[in-house]
Amino acid sequence: xxxxxxxIKETPSRFKHNVPKYKVTRSDACINCxxxxxxxxxxxxxxxxxxxRVKPPIDYKCIGFECLERNFCCIAKCPRKALxxxxxxxxxxxxxxxxxxxxxxxxxxMAETGYPPDRKDLEYNVGNSGGGFDKLRFKFPxxxxxxxxxxxxxxxxxxxxxxxxxNVVISTPVYGGGMSFGSVSLPTMVSKARNASIWxxxxxxxxxxYPEILHPYDNHVIxxxxxxxxxxxxxxxxxxxxxxxxxxxxxxxGLGGHLLGxxxxxxxxxxxxxxxxxxxxSPFPFHSVYSIEDxxxxxxxxxxxxxxxxxxxxxxxxxxxxxVAVGSFYAGAHIIHIDGGYGGTxxxxxxxxxxIAMPIEYAISKVHNFLxxxxxxxxxxxxxxxxxxxxxxLAKAICLGADGAVIxxxxxxxxxxxxxxxxxxxxxxxxxxxxxxSELADLFNEEWATQRLTNMxxxxxxxxxxxxxxxxxxxxxxxxxxxxxxxxxxxxK
Ligand code: SF4
Ligand code: SF4
Ligand code: SF4
Numbered sequence: 258x259x260x261x262x263x264x265i266k267e268t269p270s271r272f273k274h275n276v277p278k279y280k281v282t283r284s285d286a287c288i289n290c291x292x293x294x295x296x297x298x299x300x301x302x303x304x305x306x307x308x309x310r311v312k313p314p315i316d317y318k319c320i321g322f323e324c325l326e327r328n329f330c331c332i333a334k335c336p337r338k339a340l341x342x343x344x345x346x347x348x349x350x351x352x353x354x355x356x357x358x359x360x361x362x363x364x365x366x367m368a369e370t371g372y373p374p375d376r377k378d379l380e381y382n383v384g385n386s387g388g389g390f391d392k393l394r395f396k397f398p399x400x401x402x403x404x405x406x407x408x409x410x411x412x413x414x415x416x417x418x419x420x421x422x423x424n425v426v427i428s429t430p431v432y433g434g435g436m437s438f439g440s441v442s443l444p445t446m447v448s449k450a451r452n453a454s455i456w457x458x459x460x461x462x463x464x465x466x467y468p469e470i471l472h473p474y475d476n477h478v479i480x481x482x483x484x485x486x487x488x489x490x491x492x493x494x495x496x497x498x499x500x501x502x503x504x505x506x507x508x509x510x511g512l513g514g515h516l517l518g519x520x521x522x523x524x525x526x527x528x529x530x531x532x533x534x535x536x537x538x539s540p541f542p543f544h545s546v547y548s549i550e551d552x553x554x555x556x557x558x559x560x561x562x563x564x565x566x567x568x569x570x571x572x573x574x575x576x577x578x579x580x581v582a583v584g585s586f587y588a589g590a591h592i593i594h595i596d597g598g599y600g601g602t603x604x605x606x607x608x609x610x611x612x613i614a615m616p617i618e619y620a621i622s623k624v625h626n627f628l629x630x631x632x633x634x635x636x637x638x639x640x641x642x643x644x645x646x647x648x649x650x651l652a653k654a655i656c657l658g659a660d661g662a663v664i665x666x667x668x669x670x671x672x673x674x675x676x677x678x679x680x681x682x683x684x685x686x687x688x689x690x691x692x693x694x695s696e697l698a699d700l701f702n703e704e705w706a707t708q709r710l711t712n713m714x715x716x717x718x719x720x721x722x723x724x725x726x727x728x729x730x731x732x733x734x735x736x737x738x739x740x741x742x743x744x745x746x747x748x749x750k
Pocket of ligand 3: 669673674675676677678679680681685686687688689690691
């Protein structure tokens with residue numbers, strides 16, 4: 258059940274011209290009769306009250322050629338045959354095999370409306386990567402036990418150690434990934450935190466300090482301690498309910514982190530206690546950790562400093578990631594956060610993203626099974642990230658053994674990221690999402706961005722509840738480790 262703070266509100270694109278799948282063109286033959294505005298139920302045509310002329314078509318809302326079969330189709334209804342419908346060749350340039358144009362479009366629609374699009378022409382539950390989650394399908398039973406939507410819980414607990422620390426519960430099994438001040442703008446960070454508080458879940462500061470503007474959302478912020486220790490202070494560790502050690506990132510394991518000089522503006526430098534304009538590097542690895550004993554020392558350090566906080570350990574997915582997870586359990590961590598190789602923004606080099614870490618779908622099962630074999634699974638929360646693009650990916654990750662997931666790119670796409678991969682160049686993102694340049698960062702406001710994120714989380718939760726209902730389950734926790742409910746399209750009977 259969603260928290261009462263979640264309110265859905267129509268939140269359209271901030272751009273006049275989106276990248277639509279179709280072009281709806283109105284010719285000079287139009288007499289502005291208004292028939293198209295009255296007939297199209299999707300709001301492509303609009304005539305404002307008191308205006309004689311219809312507005313230019315908002316074509317990204319058009320459902321395309323399937324509409325030609327419908328009795329409301331504007332193409333047939335126009336008395337002057339002034340409308341034409343074609344594919345938009347620009348659409349081909351959007352996205353890639355993993356994050357397809359349809360998936361990006363669908364995420365935009367979710368962020369606008371709060372619901373998954375009801376369109377046959379958009380395939381947004383799987384991409385075209387030819388592997389990973391794109392090859393997995395759910396095996397829904399023909400006659401599942403009857404369960405009503407409002408009986409289904411998507412809440413999960415994050416502290417399963419029974420160690421006297423708070424049992425933090427989140428209302429949906431997903432939270433926002435670490436994006437530092439410096440890599441993204443303050444409006445992006447604040448809207449992520451506000452959404453986390455609305456959904457009773459979390460967002461993470463990444464490694465780059467804890468801006469004061471996040472203080473009202475302390476209960477829903479994870480502060481990160483990574484190898485550069487940028488912005489890490491006793492005070493920031495004491496503010497929060499979860500502290501995360503970032504040992505590595507799935508998109509660039511073994512490479513550490515870097516923020517190029519141009520994004521290191523005066524405010525970023527102040528937060529990171531660095532010199533403005535210099536490139537900042539977080540080394541790999543932690544030079545204070547070379548053994549499991551050192552790792553335990555790290556975790557003890559945080560626990561000592563904040564007696565209430567849970568400790569999360571974020572690692573990439575090397576071959577021995579299962580050993581790392583069990584080691585983290587014995588070192589006292591509450592959450593093992595494994596980050597696979599599909600994720601990452603434009604800041605991660607392609608050669609690293611595509612070739613180093615183990616794909617997340619293998620790593621989840623490996624870690625889950627090893628924790629079970631060691632008798633530690635019930636005391637450890639397993640969170641997966643690195644390529645969770647959709648609600649279907651989330652549910653598949655849970656079937657493979659995760660308790661929940663962390664997302665990054667999907668949140669950025671909700672804010673109208675086009676996946677251009679230029680996050681690190683020059684002043685940063687031309688859409689104002691991943692930039693600390695004050696001119697670019699002001700391209701959207703927090704109200705708009707928070708609502709877009711809240712809507713997108715709602716659409717995901719809606720789909721997750723759908724999946725659970727089709728399995729006849731009352732809780733998302735029943736889905737954990739149920740690989741028997743998945744099939745691989747290449748090997749299914
Ligand atoms: S229905 Fe045709 S003629 Fe009438 S406003 Fe629309 S495009 Fe113009
Ligand atoms: S083709 Fe259908 S969806 Fe597209 S603008 Fe016309 S009525 Fe609307
Ligand atoms: S739109 Fe912005 S956030 Fe998205 S990939 Fe491009 S530069 Fe990065």
